[in-house]
Amino acid sequence: MSKRLLFLVIPLFSVLSCHKNVKNVAVVYHNDFETNDLTNITNGDTVTFNHTTVLGTYNNSGFTLSLKSLPAHDLVTVSFDLYIHDSWDGNKMAPDGPDIWTMLADGSQYINTTFSNDDCGPGQFCSPQSYPLNYPNNYNNPKTGAYRTDLPGFCSWSFSTHGTTLYKITKTFKHSGSTLKLQCIDKLVQTNTFTPKCDESWSIDNITVKATTL
């Protein structure tokens, strides 16, 4: 086989072998919240942010998405947009942090991280965040892994200059039960504000849950 042909065959074989084991992918849940549909969601509320309807905002709180009658499957993939609003402090210790955000499925923790919206001007100390890794013992620059960093803060009258950071998060894990309980919760630390929800909060949009059969 010529070298040139080999270069063509190897990638083709890799692609086929990746897909060979996937028998079916079913979208079992999708919500962009534009119709304010909160079926299956506990502690849900919607609000407009950046010209779209989102689930939130949350501060020392969270929501549960409960799905039933899932088709037979081996893996679940959860994807969503996560908006981190205003002055999150990442790994910083008390009295400002750590500002932790967690995702659990059926009680097992799949994400347990911190986010930092700290300003990083020249000569300034930037409070690191754990994301895209988990907390503790991981130190990344504020907004690492973000999809957008140019969005406004949540409260228009807020004095916060930190704005909002958008993350596109996808998590795949082994799961075969016919029900799925997905929980997203924060543990924000704020000791110096009278308006906690304007100081630090989060919201979610475009949640998709896929069930994959191998």
Ligand SMILES: [Ca+2]
């Ligand atoms: Ca939306």
Ligand SMILES: [Ca+2]
């Ligand atoms: Ca904080």
